[in-house]
Amino acid sequence: VRLRRWLIPLAAVPVIGLLAYGFRANPRDVPSPLVRRPAPAFALTGFDGAPVSLEAHRGRVVVVNFWASWCVPACYDEAPVLEAGWRAYRDRGLVVLGIDVQDTDPAARAFIERFGLSFPNAPDPGGRVSIDYGVYGVPETFFVDRRGTIRGKHVGALTEAALRQAVEPLLGEPAG
Amino acid sequence: VRRLLAVLLAWGLASGLAAAQPAAPSPGPVSEEAVAEVASRLRCVVCQNLSVQDSPSEMARQMRDLIRERLARGESRDQVLAYFEARYGQWVLLTPKLHGFGLLAWVLPATGLGVGAVVLAVLARRWARRGSAPGAAARAAPGAPGPPAGPGQAPGDAAAPGPDDRERVRRELERLG
Numbered sequence: 001v002r003l004r005r006w007l008i009p010l011a012a013v014p015v016i017g018l019l020a021y022g023f024r025a026n027p028r029d030v031p032s033p034l035v036r037r038p039a040p041a042f043a044l045t046g047f048d049g050a051p052v053s054l055e056a057h058r059g060r061v062v063v064v065n066f067w068a069s070w071c072v073p074a075c076y077d078e079a080p081v082l083e084a085g086w087r088a089y090r091d092r093g094l095v096v097l098g099i100d101v102q103d104t105d106p107a108a109r110a111f112i113e114r115f116g117l118s119f120p121n122a123p124d125p126g127g128r129v130s131i132d133y134g135v136y137g138v139p140e141t142f143f144v145d146r147r148g149t150i151r152g153k154h155v156g157a158l159t160e161a162a163l164r165q166a167v168e169p170l171l172g173e174p175a176g
Numbered sequence: 177v178r179r180l181l182a183v184l185l186a187w188g189l190a191s192g193l194a195a196a197q198p199a200a201p202s203p204g205p206v207s208e209e210a211v212a213e214v215a216s217r218l219r220c221v222v223c224q225n226l227s228v229q230d231s232p233s234e235m236a237r238q239m240r241d242l243i244r245e246r247l248a249r250g251e252s253r254d255q256v257l258a259y260f261e262a263r264y265g266q267w268v269l270l271t272p273k274l275h276g277f278g279l280l281a282w283v284l285p286a287t288g289l290g291v292g293a294v295v296l297a298v299l300a301r302r303w304a305r306r307g308s309a310p311g312a313a314a315r316a317a318p319g320a321p322g323p324p325a326g327p328g329q330a331p332g333d334a335a336a337p338g339p340d341d342r343e344r345v346r347r348e349l350e351r352l353g
Binding site: 031032033034102126127128130131132133134136137 | 222241242
């Protein structure tokens with residue numbers, strides 16, 4: 001009988017422990033095991049026919065953005081932010097690379113034209129690059145430092161503040 | 177007639193060979209079963225509670241293509257799974273790993289079952305003892321040993337019904353019957 005008095009609170013301990021763990025973890029948090037790892041290399045062909053690769057931009061801060069023309073409204077919200085960011089930071093060694101995911105060619109081209117995107121954009125045939133980057137959905141943005149290491153990941157529409165916050169410290173780092 | 181037979185035989189042989197071909201394990205192309213084996217162990221990243229094998233989504237189809245390609249390149253099942261885990265984290269594996277936090281998923285159910293079985297066994301023994309002890313005492317006649325009363329059966333156990341209780345129960349049963 002005395003045992004029973006202890007058994008019930010004792011049984012509650014692991015349950016409470018598990019709940020505490022579960023509730024403190026953010027269910028919307030999508031941790032990427034790729035952060036702090038070398039960015040996966042890719043070599044794609046852009047919509048303009050020019051090669052688009054990460055390797056070609058070694059030494060610069062690279063913003064790799066995964067988007068799609070069907071991604072409404074998040075990709076439409078962030079497209080002007082990316083274009084403005086690219087224009088603002090390109091002189092300091094930043095490049096934006098857009099990777100178009102699961103899209104049709106005409107719809108993707110219309111999207112690029114609509115926002116006047118001037119940074120390189122390429123389709124991702126077979127989704128190989130998206131899977132290589134562990135992309136769940138669009139938009140997702142990776143911040144690659146001058147040494148080619150992924151330093152951050154942003155899920156959802158990128159805002160001007162989020163872009164600045166992610167990119168400024170990386171731009172201040174030396175390339176070596 | 178003989179020529180026709182020969183042609184028919186040749187045709188039958190050829191079609192038989194053609195039919196047998198997909199079943200034979202060939203080193204080059206990867207069987208759908210092998211792809212499914214890997215795909216069913218991966219969580220579809222754009223679905224809720226679906227494996228890459230079961231999902232009709234475009235993303236899952238691309239992942240299955242990639243699995244097929246990697247297997248064809250000679251990678252083992254575990255190597256392909258490790259690739260996806262490196263990209264998406266342990267979350268992508270539908271079967272928790274046997275170490276770290278994933279180990280809990282394996283150990284907890286087994287531990288729970290074991291603890292439950294022990295608790296049940298102890299309780300069942302206690303209930304059985306409680307149920308049989310008074311009856312055994314009442315029927316205890318010299319030379320006719322009843323079921324042994326448990327060693328834990330204290331004389332002053334408050335839960336055990338005394339002679340008065342038994343008499344009352346007998347009287348009430350009579351009244352009901």
